[in-house]
Structure formats: C-alpha cells, structure tokens
Amino acid sequence: MTKQKGITASKDNDFSEWYTQVIQKADLIEYTDVSGCYILKPRAYAIWEKLQEFFNKELKKRNIKNAYFPLLIPEHLLMKEKEHVKGFSPEVAWVTHSGDTKLAERLAVRPTSETIMYDAYAKWIRSHNDLPLKLNQWCNVVRWEFKNPVPFLRSREFLWQEGHTVFATKKEAEIEVYDILSVYKRIFEELYAVPVIEGTKSVKEKFAGADFTTSVETFLPSGKAIQGATSHHLGQNFSKAFDITFLDKDSNKQYAWQNSWGITTRSIGIMIMMHSDDKGLVLPPRVAPTQIVIVPIVFEDSKKNVLNKVKEIAKQLKSLNVEIDDRDNYSPGWKFNEWEMKGIPIRIEIGPKDVSKNQAVLVRRDTGEEKIVKISEIKTIAPKMLDDIQKNLFNKAKKFMDSNIVEVENFKDFVKAIKDKKMVKAQWCNNPVCEEKIKDKMGGAKSLNIPFVQLKISGKCVCCDEKAKVVALFAKSY
C-alpha cells in the first residue's frame, strides 16, 4: 500500500506552499516544462464545465450567441486601438515562423479578441437593424506575463469566456455592463460560495481601451484581495478605431457603443483559496464533480452484505453525483484522507455494524461533523446537507471577508491597515496621481474598485488634501 501523502504545510503559516500542495494533491493541476503553463486535470476542468453550463444558460436568456474567432491576430489589427495595444503588447506571444518559413507578418496569439472580432463587426454592421450584436466565445488566451505565475490565478495561458456586444445607444450598453456583472456575482456567490463586492475600477486600473470597467472583487485568506471578473463599457473607442458604424432610423451614420466582459479559470483558484483547509481541498457542492463518496468498510465475511447496501444507497442518490470507492487495495482510513484531500462535500461510511442497524455515517467535509442516519432517510437528508454545506461555506467566507474590511479616515491608519493585510475602505479623490502615490508608498497596494454601494462621502481624500469624491477599496492584491 502506498503511504498517504497528506498536506504538510499550513494555510495560516505558509499559504503559498499550502496552496501549491492542495492543487496538486487534490488532483487539480499538473506543472509543465513551460513556466506559467499548467495542465487542468479532470477534477479542475469539471469545475470549469459547471461554470460554462451555468453561464451558457444565462447567455441564452439574453439572446447572446456563442461563436469562435481565430487564435492568431495579425500585428496590424492588434495595433489599431492605441490604449489597447499599449496595455497588451508587452505580454504578447508572437508567432513568427511556420515550419522553416518566416511569416510575412507576425501573428499575435490572442491575449484577448477585441481587435480580431471588431474587424469583422465592422463588416457585419450596416444599419440599426443589425443591432444589438451580441456574441460570446469560450477559448484560450495567452498573456506572457513576467510576474510570478500562480496556477489558476496568474497563468500565461488561461481559459475564459469573452463577450463582445454592440449597441446603438450608450444607455443600452451601460445597462448590459451591470447586468453581466451581476451574473458574475452570482457565479461567485451561488456556485463558488465566494462573496464578492461589485464596483467600478479606478481610471488607472480600468481595461486598456475601456471608458469604464466594473469588477467583482474579493479578499482571500492569504491576506490579499483579488479581482474575480470584469465587465467593460468600451464606449466608442473601438468603434472609432475599427470604423464600426451604422445608419440610424434617420439614415445618419453613427458610431456604435460597445462592451466586453470576461471570467476566467482564475475564478477556480479563488474558490480553492477561500474554502480549502489543512486537510486539502474543500469544494462547494454546486461545483463538485463528485458530491458524495460512499466508502464501504468491509471484512471478508460481511463484504457482500455491505456492498449490496452501498449499491442501495447509491441508487437512492442517483439524482446527485455519487462515487463509490470499493477499491480493495486501500484501507478505509486511507480513503477517508484521500477524499478529504480531494474536497468531496459528503463522505458516507458504512460497515457491517451499520448494516445490521440499517444506518450509515454521513461526514461533512466543511465541518467534519458526523451524523448517523437511517438508510431510508439518506435520500432526504443528503441533499439538505449539501445545501447546508453550500450555505455554510458562503457564510463563513462572507464573515471572513467582512471582518477584514477596515474603514480608515486618515493616512496613518490607512498604512497600518494595509500593513496588517486588510482590505481598506477609504474616502478618496479618485485621482490617478494619488493612486500612484499610494501604490509606491504601500508596497504595491492598489485600488480594487469603487463599490456600487457607497458609504456617505464626506471630508478629504485619505491620501491628499483634495475633497473626497468616492469611497474606494484598497488592498495588496494578486
């Protein structure tokens, strides 16, 4: 029997090593020879598929269609919108050769698809009847960053969806920006059980080429904040660069109004960091590929009886995702540890004594709580327990996040709170110069967003002497 290799690092004491162990030992990630490029193993990819299923339904309700645009973008297209190219060109992976032949023009591996999509949009849109145009694509993108890569959170290739929509009016576009952001909030809160704060990005932190960017942000047990997903209003910046125009009802030529929005595999990392513990992964039931694992405790003489009962239980639970672990070559204790490490929300243990009493033991991954349940009642108790786990994880995370938000009124307290690894809420002038100053003075702390739900704005900016214009969130972040 292979010796069990549990998580040896502690989340509190060595977060980074702990995370590295969890994602590998829970069978989510494999490292490769290329720094920053990771293999998403089946247990990780299945989580992404749950997100896709949820989001595709929301897209359908909104009549947004899936499409697929080319991976490789000719250099001249990428260069068309000035702010955009400035934001992305330092991290573009360039294809220069095919076989032994040098290409006439370099091709960018897409870091995002605005430029290739909008080149086509300009051809497709002629009249107000062609609007709105609402497309989404699920794909891989490459951003060759030089910051320290972290699996899921910052990888050089990642998977995402990118929505790109075009409207006749600014108003329609703006309504959609917030609508999509609310879907992202639901993904985090309802699927991942991760609380997030919706808000608007500062001018410095907005998307390269956007008029404004909205985001959902959260705060992780590592003491760092993180951006969960973004929804951008592009205004007419790209429509002017790509000549996306339409004839309105009075036959006047107008530039279109555009949005883009995306959520990535980063979201999986956020969920892992938020909930998991020193035993390994903790998965919210709604995204767990396996929600319940049944582990029979067998001895030679009672094996058949126990295994029959296991089948009976599994049959009762067939509307849930259930796995049976009846492997002979591992002990029950070894299996318990393994399934805890892999984050299965409920473990059902059943041995010969349980069979004789017509019962089984249900063990919750989130609390470790054990509950003896009559077999006939498992089918009603297990789904409720899954709901409970989902809620408990969210509530715990919400309490954690809220308790780490500190409101400050002066710069000294600001500095202290950042040093204490808090998420700081402060009155702010909303000036990029001031934000630059904060970043310099506080070891990279930056504004996360300006929450939609605003406190009363009163008094001065926490950093300069100007009058405060907004209340913003600041923290060190990924």
Add this chain to the structure above:
Amino acid sequence: MTKQKGITASKDNDFSEWYTQVIQKADLIEYTDVSGCYILKPRAYAIWEKLQEFFNKELKKRNIKNAYFPLLIPEHLLMKEKEHVKGFSPEVAWVTHSGDTKLAERLAVRPTSETIMYDAYAKWIRSHNDLPLKLNQWCNVVRWEFKNPVPFLRSREFLWQEGHTVFATKKEAEIEVYDILSVYKRIFEELYAVPVIEGTKSVKEKFAGADFTTSVETFLPSGKAIQGATSHHLGQNFSKAFDITFLDKDSNKQYAWQNSWGITTRSIGIMIMMHSDDKGLVLPPRVAPTQIVIVPIVFEDSKKNVLNKVKEIAKQLKSLNVEIDDRDNYSPGWKFNEWEMKGIPIRIEIGPKDVSKNQAVLVRRDTGEEKIVKISEIKTIAPKMLDDIQKNLFNKAKKFMDSNIVEVENFKDFVKAIKDKKMVKAQWCNNPVCEEKIKDKMGGAKSLNIPFVQLKISGKCVCCDEKAKVVALFAKSY
C-alpha cells in the same frame, strides 16, 4: 428593403463557388485577413455544440474524462517521437518571442497534443492500478498547411476533440480504437445524416507515430472523397519515446499501450457539402440550431389575430427549437428565401385565411413539399416531419455514395473510374510502393481506407502483379 442575395452558383456546375457562397450566405463562416483562418459564426458554432453534447455523453458512458493541456509545446518535447515530428514539423506555427523578448526555446502552437500529454502521462502512471488512463480535450489546434485552404475542410486553425488513452494491454487498446470509431460513425450517420465507410488506413496514410489508423470516409457531390474522423492505435511507439511504463501485477516493468482519436470542425463542412442545394444550406434536424421557423403573413387589419396564432403554435412546439420571424421590414417572400438559404428544416407559414380555417402550411426544406395541417395537429406532425427529413437526408446521401462506388478488376478500369470522379473499390497488394505509383499516375488519387467489411479477396493487385491482400477504397480526396 434590402435586395435578397441568393446563391448564384450551381452545385453541379461550379461546386467550389457554390460552397463558398453557401457557407457565407447561410451565416456560417466569415473570412479573415489571415489566409486559412475563419470565423465560426453562431450558426456554425451551434452545430459544433450539438456534436460536443452528443460526444460528451458517449465519453461519460466510457468513463473518459475531459481535461485541458497547454497550447504551447516546447520544441524538445515535440521532437521526441521521430515519425511524429516528421509528420508535423513542416506545418508547425512557432512562437519565438514574447513582447520584445526572444524566448530561450521555441514553442510550437499545438498541431496535436500527444507530446505534451504523454510527458505528463509518464509522471502519472506508475502501476497497473493507474490504468487505464482515459482523457479527452476539446481545443483548438494549428497546422500551417500550404495546400489550398477550404473553410471547415482544411483550415489552418480548427477545433476538435482529441482523446488520449493508455492501457495495460494491447487488446484493451485495440478494442477501444474500434469502439470510438463506431461513435464517430454514429455522429456522421445519426447527427449529420452522412453515411460513412469504416476501415483501416494504408501504411502510407496512417497517422505519424501510429501502429495503425482507422477512419470513417465518405464521398461528396464534388466528386471527391473525404476522411471524416480517425482513431489510432499508437502501440508502444510513444510509451517508449516518453517512457510511459507501469509495474504489472508481478511487479515487472512494462511499456503501456496507447490510443489517440479525434473529430474536428471539418465534419461540419462535410455535412454542408453533402446535403445543401442551389437554394443554400440544408441542415439535418438533429443538428439544426433552429429546427422550425414560423413566418406570419400579416396585413394591417388581421395582424393581431395571426400573431396570436403564431404564439399558440410556438407554444405547442416548445420542446423543439423554434424561431418566430415577425420582422416588419421584410416581406414573407424575402423571409422564405432567407430561411431556405439558412437551411431551417421546416418553415411554417400562416396568414389570415389560414387562421380562419384553423390551419397552417408546413414546408419541408429538403423536398420543398408543402403540407396544410390543422393547427391542433402541428404538435404531432412537426416532430414526425423532422424525423422524416433526417431519414430522407441520410437515405439520399447513402444512395448517392453507394451509386458512386465502382468495383474495378484491372488498371484500365481503375484509371477510368478515377477520371470519372468515382470512389473505386479494388483488390490491392497493400504495398506503399504500389500506392505511390497510383498517386503519381492518377493525379493525386490515394487510398481512403481498407473497409472493415471486406469483399472476397481474389486474384491480383489492381496495380501490380502481386497477389491481392485486401480490398481498398481509392479516390481523389480533400
């Protein structure tokens, strides 16, 4: 009102121009600035999603899991299996720079993922308990071919699934090769209504690095054959190159047995070419994103009545994919042409006279046949009509394919049949030298496969004087 732009080329007289028009006018494809890279518009991508849904269910039944491996493969990995690299390196797109920085090692944009996957497999597989290992991934691949690109059929980037499985024994692996090929056959025949012939590829035509390759092949109205999908047995070629070994039950080290198999977006092009006609696209109901379109014929005084009836019909058909075209700015005739061009299987027309008689007109896209149906009966007649269309398309295509297969007994007849654009069945020595000769003498005609269902083998090879070993299919092909 925009003037309707129908298909102006004929399938019989100018197949290539006809196809180019159909895929664009049916809103499936947009060309881009990069030769060989195309945009899959929503109506095309939706067909791919139907295939994914079908295939994912089959994967699940077989306990094959989805995963995701990196896009970029370091050069040294790609070089590990000699036959494989010979097959792919001339068409590899190379990433050489990130931003302004030259990379230390070139990275190949994956042309296929054997090498990056098997590098990981070597780490994961230790014992016979780790086998079988069965993974699949849905992704994009790039092969920078210099042959004339054709949307769907031969594009430089395409979407596919690639399955990569590892077994302890050759026998298990071989069983799977044929099992997966039978799923591909079902995709073509049951979803796409395209008949295919299963067989084994010749030594010359097999996958670079495989022991043997199986394929499904069909014959298109352009007079050319085409490969639909392939399932390969890799033997121990890659396990030896990548050191994928396991300890068997007696603790002996063994090299594993491997398969890989894939189906691509090419399959969509095959379906389009097979069924479509001079009015535009013809879609089999099982893959049609919209199965029925309802076109109300409205006059100002009766508009409300007619539109109410349309809603009533749509409600009855809610288990099907139904679209209502109640646009004011196009005439019914314009709409009829448009939906025919886009291949919607059934069109329902309803005007005030129909409403007064409580009826509607159902028009089949495949035959053009019109049927007057009582409104109360639409919900039973429409699904049956869709089934009929699906069957009719398959039967028509099967008859077409079968009638284009010619059995020949000597080289003279062989040459004539190829010249007549037929699919030729011939006794063959199965020698690569002989196949090379055929290719040279017959303007690129090559062996398609050696069908599993074999005729009696008797006499000499159709090309040389050796004894025939197999009956093979030959044709000019894409």
